[in-house]
Amino acid sequence: MNLYKSDLYMSDLDLIIEHTDVLKDMKGTSVLIVGARGMVCSAIADLLFRYNEKEDAGIHIYLAGRDDKALLERFSKYAESEYCTAVEFDSSKKGSLIDKLPDNISYIIDGIGPSAPSDIGAHPIDSLYYNMGLLRELLEYADANKTISTLYISSSEVYGISQKGGPFKEDDYGYIDILNPRSSYSCGKRSCETLCACYAFDRKIKTVIARPGHVYGPTARPGDDHIAAQFAIDAAHGGELKMKSQGLQRRSYCYMLDCASAILTILLRGNSADSYNISNPESVLTLRSMMSYIASAGGVRLSIAANDISQDSSAALALDNTMHGSSLNAGKISDNPMPDSSLDSDKLLALGWRGLFDARQGADHTIRIIRQAGD
Known part of the structure; x- marks a missing residue:
């Protein structure tokens, strides 16, 4: 799939650029994007490349990932640019990335790490430890090279389960069962956030921290097993969408380009050692409602399963069951345990950010872009 073949994708980039005034402050700087092929980080890179193209901004973009050929293929439109450098590294080896970087990179965005539900469920040890070593190396680099700002992409799962429910403000923390292997993801994210605060x-x-909710869009990588990514691909190809639950979980959804502009806003305007939720107030809805928008955009049928206790009720059971020593029996280990993970975005809005795509429009653009981009 070549997103650059989609006129709609390019026009969405232009629209975001028009409304993201922090970009002008990045002219002539350099940015390291770690995990550059991921859904969010690839959108950030495309936004910066497009801004360079339109404004001759001279922003040097270092794309870090496990496969430099795959990076250059993903960003084929800009691969030959003097402002594009792909950096291949092995995250299991200390210094594999840092030793390949030039001095004095202006900004760092760390968005690498396991986030797919299947990866978290199958490899909880990796989920817990994966980010810590690399993040510390990046923070050491930032200290030694006077990096202006380092941003860590965390997750709304740091909030855990709250009896009062969302929307969560940045200082609302609920219960996380630390003995449930599924908590490796949320506990790992919390640890990385604390590491950022310690270095600050x-x-x-x-150091600044972004906490996205549920991000969706056409930049999802092939094989992404988040339901929004799977359903978008299926809907774009005319397949019926079959939910395995009632889909009553309440979530904050965000189109990936809105998320990209939010991250750049936090990177430049956020307060050090502070966290910011990323949530479009116009896109707080149930999983079921979001999937219905995707189905409608694709012109396909959405079927809803009978209530499945392992899905809709697993989070509610988790809070009760963990008090009685049976947390591992509540749903699948890969399930997100939060019945309501909606986020309060007041702090982000105070920085001047606004989301441009509500859930219905974002779903429509996702399907249309996938179809325009081809297989």
């Missing part, structure tokens, strides 16, 4: 305090460097 001890080394006096600027």
Whole structure:
């Protein structure tokens, strides 16, 4: 799939650029994007490349990932640009990335790490430890090279399960069962956030934390097993969508280009050692409602399963069952345990950010772009 073949994708990039005024402050700087082929980070890279193309901004973009050929293929339109450098590294080896970087990169965005439900469920040890070592290396680099700002992409799962429910403000923390292997993801994210705060305090460097909700869009990688990504591909190809639950979980959805502009806003305007939810107030809805928008955009049927206790009720059971020592029996280990993960976005809105795509429009653009981009 070549997103650059889609006129709609390019026009969406242009629209975001028009409304993201922090981009002008990045002219002539450099940015390291770690995990550059991921749904969110690839959208950030495309946004910066497109801004360079339109404004001759001179932003040097370092794309870090496990396969430099795959990186250059994904960003084929800009691969030959003097402002594009692909950096291949092995995340299991210390120094594999840092030793290949030039001095004095202006900004760092760390968005790498397991996030697919199947990966978290199958490899909880990797989910817990994967980010910590690399993040520390990046923070050490930022300290040594006077990096202006380092942003860590965390997750709304750091909030855990709250009896009062969402929307969560940045200082609302609920219950996480630390003995459930599924908690490796949320606990790992919490640990990385604390590491950022420690470096901000001890080394006096600027670190900021973004907490996206549920991000969707055409930049999802092939094989992404998040339901929104799977259903978008299926709907774009005319397949019927079959939900395995009632889909009553309430979530904050965000179109990936809105998320990209939010991350750049936090990177430049956020306060050090602070966290910011990423949520479009116009896109807080149930899983079922979001999937219905995707089905409608694709012109396909959405079937809803009879209530499945392992899906809709697993989070509610988790809070009760963990108090009685039976947390591993509540749903599948890969399930997100939060019945309501909606986010309060007041802090982000105060930085001047606004989402441009509500859920219905975002779903429509996702399907149309996938179809225009081809297989």
